[in-house]
Structure formats: C-alpha cells, structure tokens
Amino acid sequence: MSADRPRKVLIIGAGPVGALTALSLHRRGWEVELWESRYDPRGKNAAPSNLRSINLAISARGLEALRSVDPSLAEQFQNEAIPMKGRMIHHVDGKQESQIYDPINGQCINSIGRPLLNQRLVESLPPSIKIRFQTKLSRVDLDTKIAYGSSPEQKDADEHGTPFDLIIGCDGSWSKVRTSMMRMERMDFSQSFIPHAYIELHMPADPSRPGGYAIDKNHLHIWPRHSFMLIGLPNKDGSFTLTLFLPFSSLSTLTTREAASRFFIEHFPSAVQIVGEKRLLDDFENNPRGNLVTINCTPSAWSSHALLLGDASHSMVPFFGQGLNCGLEDVRVLNSVLEKHQISSTTNAKLGETDIDLELALKSYSVERQADLKAICELALQNYTEMRSHVLSPLHHIRRFVDSALTRILPSRPSKLHLSLTDPFPTKRVKGWTSLYEMVTFRPDVPYSEALRKEQAQKEIMAWTGYISGILGFGAVGFTGLRLARKWLDRN
Numbered sequence: 001m002s003a004d005r006p007r008k009v010l011i012i013g014a015g016p017v018g019a020l021t022a023l024s025l026h027r028r029g030w031e032v033e034l035w036e037s038r039y040d041p042r043g044k045n046a047a048p049s050n051l052r053s054i055n056l057a058i059s060a061r062g063l064e065a066l067r068s069v070d071p072s073l074a075e076q077f078q079n080e081a082i083p084m085k086g087r088m089i090h091h092v093d094g095k096q097e098s099q100i101y102d103p104i105n106g107q108c109i110n111s112i113g114r115p116l117l118n119q120r121l122v123e124s125l126p127p128s129i130k131i132r133f134q135t136k137l138s139r140v141d142l143d144t145k146i147a148y149g150s151s152p153e154q155k156d157a158d159e160h161g162t163p164f165d166l167i168i169g170c171d172g173s174w175s176k177v178r179t180s181m182m183r184m185e186r187m188d189f190s191q192s193f194i195p196h197a198y199i200e201l202h203m204p205a206d207p208s209r210p211g212g213y214a215i216d217k218n219h220l221h222i223w224p225r226h227s228f229m230l231i232g233l234p235n236k237d238g239s240f241t242l243t244l245f246l247p248f249s250s251l252s253t254l255t256t257r258e259a260a261s262r263f264f265i266e267h268f269p270s271a272v273q274i275v276g277e278k279r280l281l282d283d284f285e286n287n288p289r290g291n292l293v294t295i296n297c298t299p300s301a302w303s304s305h306a307l308l309l310g311d312a313s314h315s316m317v318p319f320f321g322q323g324l325n326c327g328l329e330d331v332r333v334l335n336s337v338l339e340k341h342q343i344s345s346t347t348n349a350k351l352g353e354t355d356i357d358l359e360l361a362l363k364s365y366s367v368e369r370q371a372d373l374k375a376i377c378e379l380a381l382q383n384y385t386e387m388r389s390h391v392l393s394p395l396h397h398i399r400r401f402v403d404s405a406l407t408r409i410l411p412s413r414p415s416k417l418h419l420s421l422t423d424p425f426p427t428k429r430v431k432g433w434t435s436l437y438e439m440v441t442f443r444p445d446v447p448y449s450e451a452l453r454k455e456q457a458q459k460e461i462m463a464w465t466g467y468i469s470g471i472l473g474f475g476a477v478g479f480t481g482l483r484l485a486r487k488w489l490d491r492n
C-alpha cells in the first residue's frame, strides 16, 4: 500500500472566488497551486485595471463565506466598504425617493472596489501556496490529471504540465476548465444573453460637498426608465461608478454625440447636471459595451478530478448584486461538504487515479448546490424588471408596505442554530412572513431555492387575498346597490 501524501489542488483563476478557495483548502491542509492569467496585484495601488465593474455590492452571504474561512477578512472588508441602506430612485423631474432595503432592522448592502477586494484576497494567501501569475491555463488532460499553462514568455503550453489530484475552475464566465469538462461528461449547459448592454460611466467627486459625495453616499442610486436604467454605487473617494443598462437595439440609434446628448438630457437630466455633459458623453463614447449573460451547467463536478465554482459554474446578470456573493458562498458550501464527507488533507490514491471518497463528495456538492444556483440565476433576471420598472409602480409600494407590516406581525427570525461547518443552511423552511429581498440579501442561513419557493408561496397568498377581497368588495358593493335599488323602488 502506498503512503499517504497531501492532496494537490490546482485552482485556475485568482479572482475573488479562486483566491478564497485557495485559502480555504490551504486551511484544510491541502497542497494548493493557483494560476492567474493577469498580473500579480499584490502591493500595488489598487487602481482599476481592465477588470469590469469597478465596484460591487457585497452582502451577508459573501461576508458569511469570508467569515467562514477567516473572520478577520470579513471584518476588514466591512470596514473598507460603504454601507448602502436602500435604493435612491431618481425620477425624471429630479425628485429623489429613498426605498430602504430593511426598514425593520436597517441592514445594508456594501459597496466595495473590485480591485481592492481582489487584491486583499490575494494578499491574504500565505507563501506556502504556490501562485503563478501571467499563467493562462491553455489545456487540461482530465484523464491523466495534468494541466498545461502558457505565459507571455512561453507562448506555447509548457511541455511537461502540472499534475494535480483536483483542478478547480474559478476562471469566470468563459471558463477553460468547463470546456474541458464538457468533453468528458454529459454536462447540461445553457447560455443566454439579455438584450441589454452595460456601459460604465463615472461621476467624479465634488470637492464642495462633504466627503465629495454629490448624491447621498449611503444609497444605491437608480434612474429607472422602464426599458433601461442607470445606476450608481459610491466609491471611497467621493465619486460614483455609474452603469447604464440599455438594449443594444437602442444603443445602435445613439451613433452620434448629438443623439447621445439628447438621450441623456431627456432621460437623465439630473445625472447630466452633476457629471457634466462632456464627461458623461466622453465616457459613453469611449467605454466598452459589455454583454450580460446567464450561464448554467450541471453537473459542476466531474469524477474526483474537476470542479467548477463561481462564475465558471453559474454566471448571472448582475441585478440582484449576488454573482460574487453566490460564488463566495460556493466556497463555504464546498467546505461543509468536504467536512461532512470527512475528506482529509491526505490521500493514498496515486496521482492520476480516481479518488472514490473525493468523487462522492464532489458529486454531493454538485447535487446539493444545483437548485440554489438555478434559483439565484432566475431571481437575478427577475430583479432587472423590478429595478428598472416595478420600483416606479404603485403596486410595488403596496407590496413593500404589506411585506413590512406582515414582517412585523409574523416575523421570520433567522434560525437559532448557528451556521455550522457541516450544515451551511440551517433554515430549511422559512416560517412567518419576510420579503424576498431580505431572504436573498440578508439571510445566509436560507438557501436561494428556499427564498424562491417562499416568495412564490407568499405571492400566491397575496393573489388569493386580492381575489377574495375583490369578491367580498364586489359582493359588498352589489349588496349595497341592491338595498339602495330596493329602497328607491319602495319609494317610487
């Protein structure tokens, strides 16, 4: 019998999910190697690079996942982020309307710079993790468990390759690891784009205002215009990163500076006034148009050899602010599955052999996580209509009022059981009444699929209450009408 040796994991992608996965498996005693195609961000001034979306909203699920690996990380990010307590709706006439996310407990989502988040996570990795920057996975042989990378100096894939027990693809939406897995496994795969593009714009700091914030610092700002919208998230330096979400078909009509100017002045006059027309139009002309895509794949694991986490496994449109939060949560769930299956840091399987215990654990991760990933991708799509249009509707205000009132009368409290290493979601069924936003954003004890189920049940109750009150109301009106008619007939 061969002697035990450390399990070797090769993680592709040192984005936020890859970095947290590396730290988590290192803490479990695995031998970890991490490859990243971009430059080493450590010790640099965390200036925006070619990374898209300059800032992100991190909320309870992401913070809980960070805490589960290293409590000081969650604390650090919370200190470096800007809390946003609600949406600030900007109407065309310039009126602003605050819609608080959690009117009862005042919980917030947090705006944080993406480069800073990524850099801090990579900086938290101990030197015993081997990190290769500017190394791009070009090919992986999943049968023999050998990965081949290339770098600017060595354009062709390295000849000998790097052996691993497990390769984890944290390489984003266009994952190469996933492409290789799809050749080995009957993987169900779907990819669908929405008709909208996103374009980032910049609202500079205003030195005449406290902290430089031209609009309220502690809100996520939305200029909803039904079929499109502009949003703004605050940065530490007093500026805001604005993102315009607009159908490509409309974009194609804004080919001249004059047309773009008319568009902004007509729909976003307050933003034009704050940013200045020239700056806004320069950004609009020069900044890239990004695609927005939903990607699902099942299973997300193959044999004991390969696994996908983060956007590589599930890309979602950004409208719930959950893509990153969900990716970080993947790491917490994986950790719990490895613990439940008692996967130790060593193995006696030879490199290249199938490790049955690990295979079962990965399969179990993939099966357990599947419904939650589908649910959040669907919820993310639904939240786009909510943000750009529903927030303006009277029905939305009624629903918010009802949610708030019923949550006070029938509160749904987070599970008394602590989130434990072996049970990542102690609340299997949400009792009482609670808003969908609360469950998705502030309740890491509730799986996404349960949030979706509970909201569907609550919607049904609302619909039935509506029908019944409608019938009763109609009945009452009818009855009163009959009585009045009778009285009139009696008198005439």
Ligand SMILES: Cc1cc2nc3c(=O)[nH]c(=O)nc-3n(C[C@H](O)[C@H](O)[C@H](O)COP(=O)(O)OP(=O)(O)OC[C@H]3O[C@@H](n4cnc5c(N)ncnc54)[C@H](O)[C@@H]3O)c2cc1C
Pocket: 012, 013, 014, 015, 016, 017, 018, 035, 036, 037, 038, 052, 053, 055, 056, 057, 058, 135, 136, 137, 138, 170, 171, 172, 173, 175, 176, 198, 243, 309, 310, 311, 312, 318, 321, 322, 323, 324, 325, 326, 327
């Ligand atoms: C406009 C926009 C706004 C968003 N806002 C939010 C938000 O507010 N909140 C939120 O939770 N989520 C948000 N998201 C989603 C979030 O950006 C992603 O979910 C998150 O970045 C995924 O992290 P990741 O580590 O899985 O992948 P990525 O961040 O894509 O990291 C993948 C890494 O892998 C590297 N890589 C890729 N291929 C290779 C290869 N072959 N070899 C080596 N390295 C490779 C890349 O260089 C990259 O560093 C937003 C997304 C967009 C587009």
Ligand SMILES: NC(=O)C1=CN([C@@H]2O[C@H](COP(=O)(O)OP(=O)(O)OC[C@H]3O[C@@H](n4cnc5c(N)ncnc54)[C@H](OP(=O)(O)O)[C@@H]3O)[C@@H](O)[C@H]2O)C=CC1
Pocket: 050, 051, 052, 171, 172, 173, 174, 290, 291, 292, 293, 294, 311, 312, 315, 316, 317, 318
């Ligand atoms: N869910 C969503 O809608 C979105 C999610 N994101 C997330 O943010 C991450 C970083 O975004 P960003 O830096 O803008 O990434 P990019 O869109 O710039 O893509 C990064 C790399 O992925 C490859 N790539 C891009 N588009 C495609 C495609 N259609 N088919 C195959 N490969 C493609 C290219 O690699 P190469 O140069 O080697 O060909 C490209 O350099 C993404 O990985 C994703 O996880 C980003 C945008 C939208």
Ligand SMILES: Nc1ccccc1C(=O)C[C@H](N)C(=O)O
Pocket: 056, 057, 087, 109, 220, 231, 318, 319, 320, 321, 322, 383, 387
């Ligand atoms: N980060 C984002 C990026 C793009 C679009 C939306 C968000 C949000 O976070 C929306 C927020 N959760 C909301 O519902 O108001």
